[in-house]
Amino acid sequence: MSKWEENVRKVTPYTPGEQPNRPGMIKLNTNENPYPPAPGVLKAMTAPDGDALRRYPDPAASVLVNALAERYQVDPSQVFVGVGSDDVLAMAFMTFFNSEKPILFPDITYSFYPVWAEEFRIPFEKVALKDDFTICKEDYYRENGGIVFPNPNAPTALAMGLEDVEEIIRHNPDVVVIVDEAYVDFGAESALKLVEKYENLLVVQTFSKSRSLAGMRIGFAIGNPVLIKYLNDVKYSFNSYTMDQTALSCGVAAVKDEAYFQETTDKIKKTRENAKVELAKLGFSFPDSKANFLFITHPEYQAKDLFQALREEGIYVRYFAQPRIDNYLRVSIGTDGQMEALYAFLRQYMGKA
Amino acid sequence: MSKWEENVRKVTPYTPGEQPNRPGMIKLNTNENPYPPAPGVLKAMTAPDGDALRRYPDPAASVLVNALAERYQVDPSQVFVGVGSDDVLAMAFMTFFNSEKPILFPDITYSFYPVWAEEFRIPFEKVALKDDFTICKEDYYRENGGIVFPNPNAPTALAMGLEDVEEIIRHNPDVVVIVDEAYVDFGAESALKLVEKYENLLVVQTFSKSRSLAGMRIGFAIGNPVLIKYLNDVKYSFNSYTMDQTALSCGVAAVKDEAYFQETTDKIKKTRENAKVELAKLGFSFPDSKANFLFITHPEYQAKDLFQALREEGIYVRYFAQPRIDNYLRVSIGTDGQMEALYAFLRQYMGKA
DSSP states (O other): OOGGGGGSOOOOOOOOOOOOOOTTOEEOSSOOOSSOOOHHHHHHTTOSOHHHHHSOOOTTOHHHHHHHHHHTTSOGGGEEEESHHHHHHHHHHHHHOOOSSOEEEESSSOTTHHHHHHHTTOOEEEEOOOTTSOOOGGGGSSOOSOEEEESSOTTTOOOOOHHHHHHHHHTOTTSOEEEEOTTGGGTOOOGGGGTTTOTTEEEEEESSSTTSOGGGOOEEEEOOHHHHHHHHHHHHTTOSOOSOHHHHHHHHHHHHOHHHHHHHHHHHHHHHHHHHHHHHHTTOBOOOOOSSEEEEBOSSSOHHHHHHHHHHTTEEOEEOOOTTTTTOEEEEOOOHHHHHHHHHHHHHHTTOO | OOGGGGGSOOOOOOOOOOOOOOTTOEEOSSOOOSSOOOHHHHHHTTOSOHHHHHSOOOTTOHHHHHHHHHHHTOOGGGEEEESHHHHHHHHHHHHHOOOSSOEEEESSSOTTHHHHHHHTTOOEEEEOOOTTSOOOGGGGSSOOSOEEEESSOTTTOOOOOHHHHHHHHHTOTTSOEEEEOTTGGGTOOOGGGGTTTOTTEEEEEESSSTTSOGGGOOEEEEOOHHHHHHHHHHHHTTOSOOSOHHHHHHHHHHHHOHHHHHHHHHHHHHHHHHHHHHHHHTTOBOOOOOSSEEEEBOSSSOHHHHHHHHHHTTEEOEEOOOTTTTTOEEEEOOOHHHHHHHHHHHHHHTTOO
């Protein structure tokens, strides 16, 4: 090892789900939306002309911030935007989690949390979920350097009621509590209604799931203006302009089309409820999902074998080789047609065809 | 102050140049390219369709990495891309500058360097430029935690010869040396030809200036594969997908059009050389620019007064209220027409019309 390597920040990076590109594949492995974004988004892509492209974007991303503020009925000073909710969460970890006490998050959760903690040298403790994969709120009533959890949780898909979320926030006035709501639009209750009441609450959401814009990298956070100001200071100390001209225009178009948003999220919820019935018929069990994916297990078939068999068939789902969940598969909700193909393959594989 | 605020990372953010949007304004304040991006870029914007937008982009940004590798005749494993060169530099500071010894950079330079150092808690020392604003290479032959400087430097616009750049790298084998070449395509010699020879050299460039794509946020770094691997690990520990689908397709289109790149950079260099003549006629002096801007001062007129007078006329330039340079203006090179308007106003203001 060369001497210059001694001062390198060495980290074990997060491994994103694979992004295969096989013709005819059925991709249910990264919780993308099976439907394209709102029609206005494709039109908005061409809004930035040569003159807009050669110039720096608005560093405050005001068009998008204002559209979100209007949609969620908050003041623009309460909105922060970033390059996907990963960027927003990374900035939030860097900004708010600077205590010497450990931050707390569930043992089974978004696997990027420990990666950010390592990157920013934040001490952390994983808090075990109960055996039924629910979060035990009382476990978070103790000294800590901050709290973060997804609601619904991933990959379990389970949602916590807003009263329980509030209890966790109420017991932790001295630290920042981040509620990561990447999947909230598929049926959970958002903590957004609590941001006026708790100045230490940051709610993070994304355009990657319910707004079909994973490809444009747009996430946002809503909180009280003081919190958002701190977050912006750190962001402006990292990169003045994170949102490019097309991301801004596409993002605004997506927020404005409320009808399409309702229609597509409703369709996905309907397909998910049907998937619960179909997969149960095949002998699968799963926590009751409020997200755009199901976390399934089977008493007779090993998840890893199923994962491999599906993969060979061109059906991609997600498998985590981790303690407690290594006999589960996370299956994103696709179109009805894609889900039918999944059931058909499973029936055949299990000899139930 | 609430108790949760105690653990907030408090920073003094970088202040980007203002982005006014006044009809008919002449914007020479943020070193943007006055010409639109290559014609293929606007076509490429619509390449991502609904299906591409709903899906995550390639986390490795391979299409863009490969296009850059081909253009600069290096291996794809030697290329890193980010959301503008600010993102690339932020990631590089976080990755490589982890020594307890101070990093070194010029006292007059890109004012984001001390901001990143503060954000990531990196000790630093500013090394004074000589009175003529040149970098004294010998000042960098001492123990340090890393080195970063732009070439050409900003806002002075002065370029260092490649032999001198190499001397600095050669004297510092134990730390990473970052050469920030945001403006290199306007006439300086790139250190890219040294990356095979020095494994501790990282060369950073951007699409924001010479490729007219400030609005799409694309920057890149080239170095040896080991260095790039460390940088990617830190990036993948921050955000899996930083480059959105349109940034990727626009970036590739820009790299592929070499003829347009030559044509527009040549035009800007020609306008700059003419500007040197015209501004000298008006009594201005300036370091000999190899960038797309001039750093001008006048013996009879205060820079701050000129800045204000120009602003009222709708001509935006950049003024830095900083020691040693507070009687200078940084003027980006615009079109010939924009520059004529600048000269005309100055002539009138100085009673030389």
